[in-house]
Every structure is written in C-alpha cells, then in structure tokens.
Amino acid sequence: MSDRYFKRGYNLVEYVITKYRDLTVMAIVSDGRVEDLIADEGKKKLNVGDIVIAKVTDITANISSAFLELGESKAYMTLSGDDRVRPGDELPVQILKEACGNKEMTVTKKLSIPGKYAVVSLASDGTPRLHISRKLTDTSVRTRLQDEISPMLDQYDITLRTNAADGAKEDISAEIHEISGVLSDILERAATRTVFSRLYESTCLFTAAIRDSRYAGDKVIVTDQPDIMQDMSEAFPDIKIRLYQDDSLPLSVVYKIGYNIESIRDRRVWLKSGAYLIIDGTEAMTVIDVNSGKTDIKGSREDTFFAINKEAAKEIARQLRIRNISGMILVDFINMKKHDHYEALRICIEKETACDLSGTIFVDFTKLGIAELTRKKTRCPIHELL
Numbered sequence: 075m076s077d078r079y080f081k082r083g084y085n086l087v088e089y090v091i092t093k094y095r096d097l098t099v100m101a102i103v104s105d106g107r108v109e110d111l112i113a114d115e116g117k118k119k120l121n122v123g124d125i126v127i128a129k130v131t132d133i134t135a136n137i138s139s140a141f142l143e144l145g146e147s148k149a150y151m152t153l154s155g156d157d158r159v160r161p162g163d164e165l166p167v168q169i170l171k172e173a174c175g176n177k178e179m180t181v182t183k184k185l186s187i188p189g190k191y192a193v194v195s196l197a198s199d200g201t202p203r204l205h206i207s208r209k210l211t212d213t214s215v216r217t218r219l220q221d222e223i224s225p226m227l228d229q230y231d232i233t234l235r236t237n238a239a240d241g242a243k244e245d246i247s248a249e250i251h252e253i254s255g256v257l258s259d260i261l262e263r264a265a266t267r268t269v270f271s272r273l274y275e276s277t278c279l280f281t282a283a284i285r286d287s288r289y290a291g292d293k294v295i296v297t298d299q300p301d302i303m304q305d306m307s308e309a310f311p312d313i314k315i316r317l318y319q320d321d322s323l324p325l326s327v328v329y330k331i332g333y334n335i336e337s338i339r340d341r342r343v344w345l346k347s348g349a350y351l352i353i354d355g356t357e358a359m360t361v362i363d364v365n366s367g368k369t370d371i372k373g374s375r376e377d378t379f380f381a382i383n384k385e386a387a388k389e390i391a392r393q394l395r396i397r398n399i400s401g402m403i404l405v406d407f408i409n410m411k412k413h414d415h416y417e418a419l420r421i422c423i424e425k426e427t428a429c430d431l432s433g434t435i436f437v438d439f440t441k442l443g444i445a446e447l448t449r450k451k452t453r454c455p456i457h458e459l460l
Contacts, residue, residue: 123276359402391426400451
C-alpha cells in the first residue's frame with residue numbers, strides 16, 4: 075500500500091518531522107489536525123538550554139543587567155541584588171531565549187537540567203527547595219510528591235513536572251539522581267575549561283517537545299529523514315517510529331505542513347462558523363479581534379456570540395502555538411451580556427492552552443471584556459526564520 079494511504083486514526087498524536095524550504099520542521103498532529111509547529115534552522119551553534127562559559131563585557135547598574143560574549147554570539151543577563159559580577163568575569167551561563175530580530179539572546183546563571191519528571195537546578199540562595207508544577211492541582215498528589223521527594227533535597231533545587239504525577243517514586247528518584255550528577259559534572263568542568271567552551275548541549279527541540287508533550291492519545295513519530303529516524307529510535311524506544319518513503323507525494327503535503335506554515339503569514343483566519351479572527355502583531359503585544367463575519371445568526375444572539383467565542387478560543391490557542399506568538403496577548407471577543415458565558419469562556423481558554431509547552435497563561439478579562447493572556451518566549455516565530 076502506498077504511504078499516502080497510511081491509516082490515520084482518531085485518538086492519535088503524530089509527530090511529523092520533515093524538511094520545508096531551509097528548515098527542519100516538526101508538526102504535532104492530533105486527530106489529523108496540525109496543532110503545533112516547531113522549526114529548527116540547523117545553522118545555530120548555540121541553542122536554548124545549552125550551557126557555555128561566557129565573558130562579561132559590561133554591567134548596566136541602572137537596569138540591573140550584564141552583557142556578555144559567547145564566542146560569536148552576544149547575550150543579555152538580568153542581575154539580582156546579590157549578584158557580584160564584574161566586566162572581565164568568566165562564568166557558566168545557560169541560554170534561556172534565542173536571539174530574535176534586534177534582540178540578543180538571554181542567558182541566566184541559574185543552571186538547570188530538565189528530565190521527564192523533574193528539573194534539577196542551582197539553588198538561588200544556596201538553600202535547596204522543592205517546587206511542584208502549578209498544573210498539578212490535586213492536593214493529594216502534591217502531598218504525596220512532597221513527602222516522597224523532599225528527602226532527596228541535597229544541594230540543588232528540584233522542580234517536579236506534571237509527568238511526575240504518573241511516575242513511580244523509584245523512577246523519579248533515579249532521574250533526579252542522574253540529572254544531579256550531570257549538573258555536578260558541569261560545575262566541576264566549568265572550573266577548568268576555557269572561555270566560550272560549551273559545557274552542556276541541550277536536548278534537540280524535537281526530542282524535548284515529544285518528551286514533554288501533553289497531548290493525549292497513541293503516539294507515532296513519522297519522518298522522511300533516515301538520520302532523524304535513527305535519532306528518534308534511540309531517544310524513544312517505546313514509541314512507534316515510521317519512515318515515510320513515498321517520493322510521489324511529499325510528507326509536508328500529506329500532513330498539510332506547508333499549507334499551515336504559509337498560512338502563518340495571513341492576518342485573517344476563518345472559522346468554520348463563518349466568523350473570523352484578525353491577528354495583528356506589534357512591538358509591545360499581539361492583538362486578536364474576533365468578528366462574527368458570515369455567521370448565520372439563528373435564535374438568540376447571545377447564544378450565537380457565545381458559540382462563536384468558544385470556537386474562536388480553540389482556534390486562538392492553536393494559532394498561538396503554530397505561529398509561536400509570545401509576550402502579551404489581548405483578545406477582543408464578541409461582547410456578551412451573561413457573566414456565566416464569560417466564566418465558561420475562561421474555562422475553555424484554559425483548557426485549550428493546557429497542552430502548550432510554552433506556557434500560555436490566561437490572566438483575566440478586563441472591564442471591557444478583553445481577554446489578557448501571556449505566553450513565554452524561547453524561540454523565534456517561524457515567519458521570522460523564513
């Protein structure tokens with residue numbers, strides 16, 4: 075059977091990795107729909123999560139910041155009141171955000187190594203603490219994890235991720251022990267390595283995204299790149315991996331990856347109901363306007379507007395992911411009169427953004443009914459990479 079007729083099922087999450095123009099792209103496809111896009115230029119020498127010995131070039135006291143060199147790259151670092159950093163100092167730092175546009179990359183002195191269940195990091199004030207993901211809201215789960223993992227606190231902070239809720243104590247403990255050893259080794263090597271040396275290379279974007287994925291369903295990795303298939307086979311021995319080999323129809327076409335990437339440039343996004351979104355980005359924020367458009371209003375206008383707003387909320391959450399929109403986001407939904415509808419819309423937004431690896435946070439509705447959201451920025455939007 076031709077690859078183009080590969081059976082696609084529901085309750086299925088496919089991680090599709092292929093080339094598109096000058097990028098290697100992974101689309102996360104849930105039940106046949108592209109829900110996220112992650113792109114890798116393949117040209118950068120340094121990536122988010124890498125740990126490098128940097129050289130401090132300047133200190134700006136009035137904004138509590140330091141500027142650093144990392145070989146061919148330059149970086150910016152926020153300083154706390156306790157930091158004793160001077161020009162000329164050489165110190166290990168970790169990359170938090172990529173350089174994007176005219177903004178230099180952002181780095182931090184608080185080194186951390188992520189795993190499936192936990193993140194192990196340097197203690198901010200020398201006192202190790204246990205943190206548990208805010209997304210774990212079940213009190214009994216939080217108490218159990220607190221009791222099980224607190225005795226492991228030694229010299230590093232431990233942050234338990236959402237996956238820890240389903241992990242066995244032995245597995246979580248083994249991972250924390252392993253990561254702590256990696257961090258200790260990095261600090262030991264930092265004392266003897268020369269400036270600009272890379273002490274730690276982060277997990278590749280695609281591997282990290284699959285490892286941290288919050289989509290429910292059976293998982294399959296599909297790629298037309300043999301070298302990537304080999305890497306994924308080693309990283310995920312328990313996930314089915316398939317090499318696509320139908321030369322007559324590109325993988326990017328089968329899964330509409332090219333279509334979705336090119337649609338990122340469109341300011342207007344149509345919804346199935348006939349309503350549409352207008353997405354405008356500015357230097358300070360992204361503004362999204364919800365319009366009823368061609369919607370056929372039958373019955374109650376209030377109920378119709380509520381239905382449009384819920385449909386829009388789902389698509390907005392998706393657009394934030396595939397466009398990699400970050401920072402402050404304001405959404406002007408269609409005005410509604412019922413408080414219950416706004417509360418239901420808030421729940422809908424939080425549910426639809428729960429799977430976002432970049433951490434979309436719903437802040438509140440303003441008095442004018444405009445939704446305020448924020449989204450963490452670590453990578454450049456695909457349209458800038460193109």
